[in-house]
Amino acid sequence: MDNVRIDKWLWAARFFKTRSLATDAVDNGKVRLGGERIKPARAVKAGDLLAIDNGAENWEVAVIGISDKRGAAPVARLLYAETEASIARRANEAEGRKLYREPGSMIKGRPSKHDRRALSKASE
Template sequence: MSENDNVRIDKWLWAARFFKTRSLAAEAVDRGRIKINAENVKPARSVKLGDKILIDNGSTRWEVIVHGLSGTRGPAPVAQALYRETEVSLQKRANDQEARRLAPEPSSTIKGRPTKRDRRAIERAGDEQ
């Protein structure tokens, strides 16, 4: 049995480049944002070929099937060969991206507290309704 036959989920997520650091991957697993075959897992859980992993890093969700095992982080093309994203996941991510593009977060344009000028504009807009 080689080293790559037994890879921890946090190490695999880091090697597959879903998280920048292994500690961020372990934290996501601890918080229940990673599920293997629809079950909550712990960071020490081993990944097996064919496992279906649900990954939520806060801003994006993936559903992937494990196609390779690695405990070392390599170049992006090597990392992408470790998994295959499901069609449902690809479609959902595309829909989410389009929704974010069409309806940006209203508070994203606000920088800090409103100025006196901004407050007056807000009050005028409220009076017109």
Template sequence: MDTTRIDKWLWAARFFKTRSLASDAVERGKVKFNGDRTKPSHNVKIGDTLLIDNGATEWEVVVCGIAEKRGSAAVAQTLYGETAASVEKRRLTTEQHHFFREPASALKGRPTKRDRRLLDQSSS
């Protein structure tokens, strides 16, 4: 077994929760095979490069192993190797996401009159 369908591989490598989600992503062009769009039935082999966008994260991976069945997460991680550029890009993306911190999250219970004044003053 040196090749397998791209949708099966994406599912086995745990990039998508179901095989049908993987197939839909390939059809919509969210998965690029060696830089080009492809079909879900296209075969992948060791050494191929895939650009994968599952909506939340983007990866650039090189196929290091072939599997037809979905195994544990530890086994799935051995099926691919992420490129250094992809790792750096994901790190920068997560650092740029500064989520709004709720001002009252540091307070325990209901705010006092003084706490309320401070909250109102900081929001103005």
């Protein structure tokens, strides 16, 4: 297999839970190939450098394997290699989230009056 659509590859590499989420991310410019916006039908090949924003984290990866089948996570991990800068940045962001939690991160659903007052007090 020489080439696969970028949205299929992102789904197979487990950056997105569904292929439609991967397609939407590519359409909205959340996935870039060499700094350029791409279309979901763009073929990905080994050696491509991708910048991926999947909502939770930002990744910078080099494609080392091609697959259009979604498999187990250890198998999906073999499809890409994360850059050293990306690893350091994600670790730094995780440490920052551990030290400073967002005020509204513990609230589930619509905040109550009490929750809203606590949020506004925390943002002052």
